[in-house]
Amino acid sequence: MVLTIVAILIVIRLAAQLWLNALNASVVRRHASEPPPAVAAIMDGATYSKAVAYTRAKLRFGSIEETWAALVLAAVIFSGALPALDTLFHAWAPRAAWSGACYLLAVGLLLSLPGLPFDWWGQFRLEAKFGFNQSTLRLWAADKAKELALMLGIGFPLLWALLGLVRLTGGTWWLWGFGLLFGFQLLMMVLYPRIILPLFNKLTPLADGELRTRLLALADRTGFRAQTIEVMDGSKRSAHSNAFFTGFGRFRRIVLYDTLVAQLAPGELEAVLAHEIGHYRRGHIPKTLAVAAALQLGGFALVASLARGGWFNAAFGFPADDLAPTFLLFGLLGGLVTFWFSPVFNLVSRKHEYEADAFAREAVGGAGPLVGSLRKLAQKNLSNLTPHPLYSAFYYSHPTVAEREQALAGKD
DSSP: OHHHHHHHHHHHHHHHHHHHHHHHHHHHHHTSSSOOHHHHTTSOHHHHHHHHHHHHHHHHHHHHHHHHHHHHHHHHHHSSHHHHHHHHHHTTSTTOHHHHHHHHHHHHHHHHGGGHHHHHHIIIIIHHHTTOBOOOHHHHHHHHHHHHHHIIIIIHHHHHHHHHHHHHHGGGHHHHHHHHHHHHHHHHHHHIIIIIHHHHSOEEEOOSSHHHHHHHHHHHHTTOOOSEEEEEOGGGTBSOOOEEEESOGGGOEEEEEHHHHHHSOHHHHHHHHHHHHHHHHTTHHHHHHHHHHHHHHHHHHHHHHHHHHSHHHHHTTOOTTOHHHHHHHHHHHHHHHHGGGHHHHHHHHHHHHHHHHHHHHHHHTSSHHHHHHHHHHHHHHTOOSSOOHHHHHHHOSSOOHHHHHHHHHHTO
């Protein structure tokens, strides 16, 4: 019965994904030769045509990738390979925390292998075709090797500690486990830009000049204190651009992609940073952390409940009293359920984006600089400006440029 439900969930999620892709492709195709007036004002004809081709290519590629992912998931769930591998690992040390951690890492590594060809194709074929790829095969392979080293160096002790808590804390292990994992995530918000990010990218302080002066003045008048403003060499991998801040309190850092600095005028970059500061000033960061904590705590409680019942593990061929497979199955199958809640999460995210836009408008004295930056970024990134509403609901955490411009104009 459980396996039947899982099979149904895999099929209906894949069907929904393919249907949403088809809906989106139909809208993009319908507007390919004649964009809506609001969209025509954002992109010139040649750029819009290229954006349409890019969107359609990504949708085709996405449909193939999603189908493959569903087939791989079905294969690992129904083939019996997972319990066989579990038996092999636990033969070294039956039900030990360290062997369970090794098992989880090994499965994670093996499950990443079928996706590597798609990762390569997306980077060196699809992105390269539209002028975005700046990476090399050597850099791509080095990134994968570093990711593997981090998974082993950080993931193993973390999983070992998590599974070890079961014996130390008994029935309340899931509360302690939540505390361990969420505390680690908070710690990484501080350590990531200092230790992890420099392994992949070079960060340099923003040079003195008009841009630095404007951004520091903006931070001062909005009450946003950051440890430093840094520029990241994102251009060595992609022509796409971004900006973010990481950390909290006195450890907060502002990071700008070098591509963003090259694409936008100082006033437009000021508006982009004002938008990011708006997330901070409107309390979006602690709200997001609180929601994430609540969901994570609920996830731990659910894993504990499934593990206590015994039936869940047994349905997939695992020993009833082994927690590592329960974590694994929860991680593999959770997306089959959370996918359907994506519109709710994205609705909240888009509300936050509108609020941050409104803050930026006030901080820089008008909507013009932010609108200019949004239009340039849409052009440079070949954004899809005419998504189907249902596709947007499931996949877009940000409103479209036209929607953001309309909201800004309504508040002028």
